[in-house]
Structures are given as C-alpha cells and as structure tokens.
Amino acid sequence: MPGTVASPQPQVHVRGPIPAAQVDYARTKVAAAFRTAPRPVLFVRLTIERLTDQNPGRLYTVRVHADVSGVDLHARATAPTVTEAVDLAQGRLRAQLARTSRWR
Known part of the structure; x- marks a missing residue:
C-alpha cells in the first residue's frame, strides 16, 4: 500500500559549489517524490x-538512482539552476512511479 513504509533519506553526493540550502531543497523534493511509491x-x-x-545555459545536473523493491529507477535533469534541475528530476521520478503501478 503506498505510503505505509517510510522511504529512506537520500544519500546526497555534491560535486562543485552548491549552497547548503539548495542541497536541502533537493533532498526534500526527492524524498517527497517517493512518498507515493507503490x-x-x-x-x-x-x-x-x-x-x-x-553549455553555459545548463549549469547544474541532478541525478537520482533508487531501488524500489528490486526495481531500479533513474532520473536525470540538467538546467540553469539547481532548483529547476531538481524540479525536473522530481517530475520524472513521479512519472516513473506512476507507471510502476502496473508492476506485478
């Protein structure tokens, strides 16, 4: 049943100068995407x-790798800001999780 088991907090790896507030934002948004995991x-x-x-217009990349009961999920997004890249990656994760409702 979705949401019955607490998801683990993401292990965060940072490469380059990323403000701590942006790292916290990313951690929160990614964790939120998994609250609806089936x-x-x-x-x-x-x-x-x-x-x-x-490319100077795409300065930040966010990558997420997750194991959902043995199924690997991957999302990647590149954008001019950390916030935009995180939001794009979160949207891609949510789309993948929505498709996982068809898992057997």
Whole structure:
C-alpha cells in the first residue's frame, strides 16, 4: 500500500559549489517524490553537480538512482539552476512511479 513504509533519506553526493540550502531543497523534493511509491523504497542516491566546461545555459545536473523493491529507477535533469534541475528530476521520478503501478 503506498505510503505505509517510510522511504529512506537520500544519500546526497555534491560535486562543485552548491549552497547548503539548495542541497536541502533537493533532498526534500526527492524524498517527497517517493512518498507515493507503490512498494518499499530500499535505497535512494541523489547527486547534484555543477558543470564547468559545458553549455553555459545548463549549469547544474541532478541525478537520482533508487531501488524500489528490486526495481531500479533513474532520473536525470540538467538546467540553469539547481532548483529547476531538481524540479525536473522530481517530475520524472513521479512519472516513473506512476507507471510502476502496473508492476506485478
């Protein structure tokens, strides 16, 4: 039943100068995405990276890897700000979790 088992807090990995408030925002948003998981979430890793020699319009990448009862979920988003990248990644996670309702 969704929401009956507490999801683990994401393990956060930061690459580059990311303000602590942005890391907390990312952690909160990713954890919120898994509250509706149809099965227990066993592991969540969140990586926030500031890109250096890349396209100047896309400076931050957020990657999420999760194990939901043996099924791997991955979401990645790149955007000009950490907040935008986190919001995009969260939307992609929610879409994947919505599709998981068809899991057997």
